[in-house]
Amino acid sequence: MTVALRDGRRSATSWCRRHTIGGDGAVAAARRGQRSGEATGTLSRDQELELIETLRGAYPDQLGLDDELWTRQSVAALAQRRYDLPADADMSGYLRAWGLGPRQPTDRACGLCVDSVATWVEQEYPAIVRSALEHRADVWWIGRTRLHGVVPAADVLSAISARGRVRFQIATPNVDPPLPRDFLLRLSGAEGRTLHVVVDGSWTRTEWPRRLPPRIVLHPLPSCGR
Known part of the structure; x- marks a missing residue:
């Protein structure tokens, strides 16, 4: 309790x-000291924007995934399928950059x-x-x-x-x-x-x-x- x-x-x-969430491209990759698209398992800015557009107004089960609402795992599965990312690619950094995570926001x-x-x-x-x-x-x-x-x-x-x-x-x-x-x-x-x-x-x-x-x-x- x-x-x-x-x-x-x-x-x-x-x-x-x-x-607010978002910003200049591949924020999560930049936070890891990488440039957009340079490291294995990261998305270019264009890919990141395209992924967001795919998610907009859609549910995972409408795109052949098991979840009813988007989760870190379902976003990763979609990104792996569309952009040939490795199976261990982690979307957590992207979700945090978009403001989607169990943490305190930084705003006042x-x-x-x-x-x-x-x-x-x-x-x-x-x-x-x-x-x-x-x-x-x-x-x-x-x-x-x-x-x-x-x-x-x-x-x-x-x-x-x-x-x-x-x-x-x-x-x-x-x-x-x-x-x-x-x-x-x-x-x-x-x-x-x-x-x-x-x-x-x-x-x-x-x-x-x-x-x-x-x-x-x-x-x-x-x-x-x-």
Whole structure:
């Protein structure tokens, strides 16, 4: 329980921040001291952009992969198939560069809501954890970030579990799209796993999907509405 609460505090603070992703090409390779396309297992900038375009608005199972939402493993499988990367090629650096990882974002925390989020984590979140344990449910934190450095710009819907698992979707261009029902259903999986989902301030309550199955329970994270 202590670990879950600690993870919850980090996730709550994380999702209370608005952050951007993207940048000049093959950021992950550059962070390893490599130039784009020079090392085995890295993508050129053109390949990176092409991969993002392939992911945009698509689900893995639509491209012949097993996952219902994108993961590090499914992105790696797609990149290996399209660009003849080695089987041990790791996409973790690219996902981190795109802002998709179980870590604290580097942007400034929103001072208007961080205190209320911390209080919520202390007073409300433990009951969610207890209910999840009682019903053998998964706990996820879900939010939306903006993918920059590509044209057209796109929102990235990202779900991070209390155990650090990441599931995401790069949305098709839209203006402030509502929280997609299909994303939550796919997060629950074909087997219909029970979920407790903490939703950040990316969407108002009126933008939440209606008539969700009872197995998917949404919890609003305190937000200043920014």
